[in-house]
Amino acid sequence: MTDSITIRRPDDWHLHLRDGAMLSAVARHSAGFGRAIVMPNLVPPVVTGAQAAAYRDRIMAALPQGAALRPQMTLYLTDTTDPADVIAAHRDGIIRAVKLYPAGATTNSASGVTDMGRVRPVLEAMAEAEIPLCVHGEVTDPQVDIFDREAVFIDRVLDPVRRATPGLRVVMEHITTADGVAYARSGGDDLGATITTHHLVINRNAILAGGIRPHYYCLPVAKRETHRLALREAATSGEARFFLGTDSAPHPDRDKLQPCGCAGCFTAPNTMSILAHVFEEEDALDRLEAFTSLNGASFYGMPPNEDRVRLTRRNTPAAYPAQIAAGDESVTLFDPGFPLFWHLEDA
Numbered sequence: 335m336t337d338s339i340t341i342r343r344p345d346d347w348h349l350h351l352r353d354g355a356m357l358s359a360v361a362r363h364s365a366g367f368g369r370a371i372v373m374p375n376l377v378p379p380v381v382t383g384a385q386a387a388a389y390r391d392r393i394m395a396a397l398p399q400g401a402a403l404r405p406q407m408t409l410y411l412t413d414t415t416d417p418a419d420v421i422a423a424h425r426d427g428i429i430r431a432v433k434l435y436p437a438g439a440t441t442n443s444a445s446g447v448t449d450m451g452r453v454r455p456v457l458e459a460m461a462e463a464e465i466p467l468c469v470h471g472e473v474t475d476p477q478v479d480i481f482d483r484e485a486v487f488i489d490r491v492l493d494p495v496r497r498a499t500p501g502l503r504v505v506m507e508h509i510t511t512a513d514g515v516a517y518a519r520s521g522g523d524d525l526g527a528t529i530t531t532h533h534l535v536i537n538r539n540a541i542l543a544g545g546i547r548p549h550y551y552c553l554p555v556a557k558r559e560t561h562r563l564a565l566r567e568a569a570t571s572g573e574a575r576f577f578l579g580t581d582s583a584p585h586p587d588r589d590k591l592q593p594c595g596c597a598g599c600f601t602a603p604n605t606m607s608i609l610a611h612v613f614e615e616e617d618a619l620d621r622l623e624a625f626t627s628l629n630g631a632s633f634y635g636m637p638p639n640e641d642r643v644r645l646t647r648r649n650t651p652a653a654y655p656a657q658i659a660a661g662d663e664s665v666t667l668f669d670p671g672f673p674l675f676w677h678l679e680d681a
């Protein structure tokens with residue numbers, strides 16, 4: 335049995351670092367990743383290059399000394415985004431990608447896109463400049479069942495947009511279905527997909543069976559077991575199109591534990607321990623590095639990290655706190671429901 339593996343330092347291609355006291359509390363939990371694509375859904379959202387640059391400075395100030403993390407900033411696409419601003423922010427090295435939230439699809443998406451027709455000129459400019467579009471892929475049509483919203487988005491929105499915009503590089507963020515896996519596989523190297531840690535671990539029973547568990551509620555919502563198994567097969571396949579985006583999305587417990595609780599799982603601290611466990615279960619530890627440290631960098635046209643981390647399986651579980659403090663609030667860590675014998679260390 336393998337009890338230690340050394341891999342290139344992982345990257346997180348979908349991360350929420352928030353701002354203010356929450357940023358101060360969570361930044362260090364992602365400091366061991368090499369690069370992270372930082373989501374722009376602050377309140378108000380990050381819509382200009384100047385805002386992205388200022389946010390990047392706040393993140394750098396919140397990171398501990400010696401942190402490996404180099405934040406990769408994104409702009410929040412709105413109906414009124416000016417293509418020239420996006421191109422300039424990218425040319426100046428401020429942003430790495432642009433994020434599409436269908437208006438109303440998820441946390442802090444009120445300023446999102448209401449009609450894809452409105453962003454056609456931006457998408458065309460992005461295709462031309464090879465700026466990736468990161469997509470929260472769910473329709474917001476109230477007629478569509480929440481468990482079907484990803485699959486319907488692929489048919490109604492994503493596929494038509496990709497056909498209409500040849501050359502547009504797209505990342506399907508946090509895919510949760512076998513449909514998402516299949517669609518990602520139908521694309522060329524212009525199409526990638528991130529998979530979260532938690533969607534490899536839980537299905538919808540975790541949220542709803544035996545009582546309602548708000549800490550397992552995120553968007554897209556976890557689906558039935560067949561979909562979780564499809565995600566595990568994809569993540570552990572080694573295929574270049576699939577890579578880690580934790581979607582670590584901290585919220586104060588006070589906001590999660592409500593009659594209408596908000597969506598998001600906080601997985602940054604224990605992600606690598608969980609993934610090592612999952613990949614070992616799938617007999618795929620030799621493909622963990624591809625998923626966490628090679629495939630995403632390759633999609634984004636960046637070299638893999640040069641330094642390494644080591645994961646070691648010990649007899650005693652790694653000790654993660656159940657909660658961390660963020661200012662006056664507490665934030666609950668994602669609980670995978672099994673002990674984490676894989677410990678993460680710098681190599």
Ligand SMILES: NC(=O)N[C@@H](CC(=O)O)C(=O)O
Pocket residue numbers: 350375440441442470551552553554581583584597598599
């Ligand atoms: N994933 C979530 O459930 N929540 C994210 C938003 C998102 O990634 O859709 C958040 O910002 O809290």
Ligand SMILES: [Zn+2]
Pocket residue numbers: 440470507508553554
């Ligand atoms: Zn999302």
Ligand SMILES: [Zn+2]
Pocket residue numbers: 348349350373581583
């Ligand atoms: Zn997210």
